[in-house]
Amino acid sequence: MTCHDYRDLMMGYLDNELTPEQRNRFEAHLSGCDMCRQELRQFRKLKAITDEVTLAEPEDRLWQDYWCGVYNRIERGVGWIVFSVAAILLAVYGGFKLVETIIEDPTVGMLLKAGLLALIAGLAILFISALRERLYFWGKDRYRNVRR
Amino acid sequence: MCQDELNALQRCQRGSREAFGLLVNMYKKDAYFIALGLVGNREDALDLSQEAFVRAYRHIRDVQPGRRFFPWFYQILRNLCVSHLRKRKHRLAASLDDTNCPEVEAQGDSFSPDAVVGQAETRKIVWEAISRLEPKHREVIVLRHFRNMSYEEIAEALGCNKGTITSRLYYARSRLKELLGPAKGGVLHDVP
Numbered sequence: 001m002t003c004h005d006y007r008d009l010m011m012g013y014l015d016n017e018l019t020p021e022q023r024n025r026f027e028a029h030l031s032g033c034d035m036c037r038q039e040l041r042q043f044r045k046l047k048a049i050t051d052e053v054t055l056a057e058p059e060d061r062l063w064q065d066y067w068c069g070v071y072n073r074i075e076r077g078v079g080w081i082v083f084s085v086a087a088i089l090l091a092v093y094g095g096f097k098l099v100e101t102i103i104e105d106p107t108v109g110m111l112l113k114a115g116l117l118a119l120i121a122g123l124a125i126l127f128i129s130a131l132r133e134r135l136y137f138w139g140k141d142r143y144r145n146v147r148r
Numbered sequence: 149m150c151q152d153e154l155n156a157l158q159r160c161q162r163g164s165r166e167a168f169g170l171l172v173n174m175y176k177k178d179a180y181f182i183a184l185g186l187v188g189n190r191e192d193a194l195d196l197s198q199e200a201f202v203r204a205y206r207h208i209r210d211v212q213p214g215r216r217f218f219p220w221f222y223q224i225l226r227n228l229c230v231s232h233l234r235k236r237k238h239r240l241a242a243s244l245d246d247t248n249c250p251e252v253e254a255q256g257d258s259f260s261p262d263a264v265v266g267q268a269e270t271r272k273i274v275w276e277a278i279s280r281l282e283p284k285h286r287e288v289i290v291l292r293h294f295r296n297m298s299y300e301e302i303a304e305a306l307g308c309n310k311g312t313i314t315s316r317l318y319y320a321r322s323r324l325k326e327l328l329g330p331a332k333g334g335v336l337h338d339v340p
Contacts, residue, residue: 007318009314010318017298046328055184055294056190058194062180067172070172070198073199074165074202074205
């Protein structure tokens with residue numbers, strides 16, 4: 001084994017994560033390798049100064065209000081979903097009624113009616129196309145069941 | 149696995165918000181401090197850690213039976229933090245473009261010095277060096293040094309084996325050594 005192969009053991013040695021057998025193996029290598037001894041010394045210094053730094057503890061209030069913050073977000077999320085569904089339903093219904101009124105109104109010109117119908121047909125084609133594409137790729141996605 | 153956690157997780161999967169509250173209380177400190185270590189300032193850490201819990205709640209049924217909550221939750225938190233860092237970097241790069249200052253180094257991570265405590269000078273230098281690590285290297289340093297997690301716990305949270313963790317730690321510490329070493333006028337040589 002080369003020094004390169006002992007790198008992982010060196011980290012484990014530094015962090016007290018080695019089994020007794022691994023520790024003995026590493027110490028045996030260390031006793032005959034100046035380079036690794038030197039490197040270990042530097043890593044020990046690094047660990048010492050890194051350990052001097054700790055993340056600042058926030059005020060107690062943050063912990064007391066923490067769950068409240070999460071709960072409010074969850075509740076608001078539900079609120080937004082309900083609101084969005086209702087808004088979509090109302091918009092579709094209103095749109096449908098508007099189109100119906102325009103089509104049935106004899107005072108509105110044929111050109112405007114045709115334009116409106118073409119607009120709706122175009123939107124429907126775009127929607128179906130995007131939906132079909134989504135379904136096609138979803139069916140072909142080999143990684144859809146892979147958990148991240 | 150802790151029985152309380154398992155019970156809370158099962159109740160939560162059946163729709164109990166109260167049970168989810170127990171899970172939040174169990175892991176809020178880990179979540180906040182890990183986010184703080186990854187993104188570097190308190191406001192973002194609070195926001196991201198709470199958002200991670202909200203997303204976890206929405207997808208809680210995805211946790212497979214018998215699996216622990218935290219490693220699964222950690223993936224959500226980590227993805228949020230990485231995506232936040234990416235956005236911040238792009239915003240900073242865009243603002244530098246706007247002000248025509250190409251000579252200013254695009255140091256994407258605005259790490260706030262008051263996020264950490266310790267001896268003032270060392271704290272500032274070490275924290276700045278940590279902020280310059282790649283996210284995957286910063287992550288192992290945060291989990292090991294600031295959350296005191298074992299290699300096994302880190303490996304479980306990151307979904308990789310212990311060998312990968314030791315290897316990442318080696319590269320992370322080597323980079324830190326470079327950043328803090330005498331060549332950079334750093335603090336490493338002052339330590340006896």
